[in-house]
Amino acid sequence: MAAASAVAMGTMCLPASAQLVPLEIEGPMTASAATTPESGTITAMGQVIFYDENTVFATPTSDKTQTRRTNANGVLTNRPLTATQWLRGENFEGRNRPGFLNGTVIVTGYWDPALNGGAGGVYAEEIFSDIAENVILGVITANQCTNPTCTGPDDFIQGNGTTPFVENKDQRLPAEPILDGGLFELNLTGANLVGTTFGGEGYYSDAPVHPRSAPAERALVYWDFQLGDFRPDLLLRPNQPEISVLRIRCNVGDRLEVRGWVHQPINSNLSPAVGTIRATMSFPDRPDVVVTNGTPTLAEATVPRYGIYRLRGDVPACADDVKVEWIVNGLTIASADASVDRLRGNDPEE
Known part of the structure; x- marks a missing residue:
C-alpha cells in the first residue's frame, strides 16, 4: 500500500x-x-x-x-x-x-x-x-524409496548434497504424491533419482526428524515435491492415458483458461497431439458452462508420449472447480478435477 x-x-x-x-x-x-x-x-x-x-x-x-x-x-x-x-x-x-x-x-x-x-x-x-513457505530447488543427490510414494519408515530424498526431505504425515497438511515434470504420479519403488532436478516446499523442522527410526538430522518436511523432468519410466500408470492440470484461471463474464499436460500409454506408438480438451464448470442454479478447444501439442521430442495443452474460452460465470477431459474420437480417454486459480509447478509458457 x-x-x-x-x-x-x-x-x-x-x-x-x-x-x-x-x-x-x-x-x-x-x-x-x-x-x-x-x-x-x-x-x-x-x-x-x-x-x-x-x-x-x-x-x-x-x-x-x-x-x-x-x-x-x-x-x-x-x-x-x-x-x-x-x-x-x-x-x-x-x-x-x-x-x-x-x-x-x-x-x-x-x-x-x-x-x-x-x-x-x-x-x-x-x-x-x-x-512456513520454505522452498528448495536444485538437484537430488541421494534418495531411498522403498514404496511407490517414497514414504517408507526411513525413506527420504536429499537435495543439493545436504538437506533431507521427508513427507508431512499430519492430516492438517498431508504431503501430496510426488509428481514428475508433467504433474503425473510416480512409482518410486527402488528408483534412483540422483541427478534429477526438483522443487520442494514445506517447513524446515526445528528438531531432528530424519531418519525417523533414529532422528539425527533436521529436514524439510514437505507437502509438495515435484521432479523437474518428465519421467515416463517412473509413471504410476504408464499404460493408460492421463491428463494433468497446471493452471485454471477464470474471470467472471470474461475468459476461462486451462493449462496442463497429457500423456499416451508409454508402451504405445500413439501421438499425444490428438483430440481436444474440454472443460466443464457445474453450478447448482444454472446450466453447465462447457468450453472445448485446445488440441495438445508434443511437449518435447525426447518424450514422444507427452503432450502440452492450453484451453481458452469466453464464459458467463466461474465455478470453484472444473472438470477437464481429454477427448479423442468423441470419447473421454482421461479426465481430472481441479480448482480454479490453481497454480502448480512451472508454467510451461511463462
Missing part, C-alpha cells in the same frame, strides 16, 4: 453505521485463545482476530472438514478436529510449538464494528496456513 493511501485510511473516520470492511492479514500467528472449542481469537502481528464455527480453516492440501479426531479411548471417529485442535493441537513433526503457532497465517475476512462489545474487531472468514 502506498504511504499516502495508508495515511488517508488512517485519518478516515468510520461512521457509527459503518459497513463491514473487507481485509486480509498475512503474518506469524503468535497466540491462540479459545472461548469454546469452535470459537476464539488468534493474534497475528498484534492483530487480534476473531473466529467462530463459520470460519474456514485450510492449508494447501486439506481443510478442517477433512480431518478426523480421536475419542477419549484413542479411537478414530467421524468427527472433524475442533478449531482449537486445528490451531494449537498436536505439534507438527519436528516443530517446537503446538499446531500452527509461530507459523504464517493468511486471514481473509472483514472489520466488524459490532464485534468486541461494539468496539470493533477483525473477523476471519478463512484462516489459511502452510506453516
Whole structure:
C-alpha cells in the first residue's frame, strides 16, 4: 500500500453505521485463545482476530472438514478436529510449538464494528496456513524409496548434497504424491533419482526428524515435491492415458483458461497431439458452462508420449472447480478435477 493511501485510511473516520470492511492479514500467528472449542481469537502481528464455527480453516492440501479426531479411548471417529485442535493441537513433526503457532497465517475476512462489545474487531472468514513457505530447488543427490510414494519408515530424498526431505504425515497438511515434470504420479519403488532436478516446499523442522527410526538430522518436511523432468519410466500408470492440470484461471463474464499436460500409454506408438480438451464448470442454479478447444501439442521430442495443452474460452460465470477431459474420437480417454486459480509447478509458457 502506498504511504499516502495508508495515511488517508488512517485519518478516515468510520461512521457509527459503518459497513463491514473487507481485509486480509498475512503474518506469524503468535497466540491462540479459545472461548469454546469452535470459537476464539488468534493474534497475528498484534492483530487480534476473531473466529467462530463459520470460519474456514485450510492449508494447501486439506481443510478442517477433512480431518478426523480421536475419542477419549484413542479411537478414530467421524468427527472433524475442533478449531482449537486445528490451531494449537498436536505439534507438527519436528516443530517446537503446538499446531500452527509461530507459523504464517493468511486471514481473509472483514472489520466488524459490532464485534468486541461494539468496539470493533477483525473477523476471519478463512484462516489459511502452510506453516512456513520454505522452498528448495536444485538437484537430488541421494534418495531411498522403498514404496511407490517414497514414504517408507526411513525413506527420504536429499537435495543439493545436504538437506533431507521427508513427507508431512499430519492430516492438517498431508504431503501430496510426488509428481514428475508433467504433474503425473510416480512409482518410486527402488528408483534412483540422483541427478534429477526438483522443487520442494514445506517447513524446515526445528528438531531432528530424519531418519525417523533414529532422528539425527533436521529436514524439510514437505507437502509438495515435484521432479523437474518428465519421467515416463517412473509413471504410476504408464499404460493408460492421463491428463494433468497446471493452471485454471477464470474471470467472471470474461475468459476461462486451462493449462496442463497429457500423456499416451508409454508402451504405445500413439501421438499425444490428438483430440481436444474440454472443460466443464457445474453450478447448482444454472446450466453447465462447457468450453472445448485446445488440441495438445508434443511437449518435447525426447518424450514422444507427452503432450502440452492450453484451453481458452469466453464464459458467463466461474465455478470453484472444473472438470477437464481429454477427448479423442468423441470419447473421454482421461479426465481430472481441479480448482480454479490453481497454480502448480512451472508454467510451461511463462
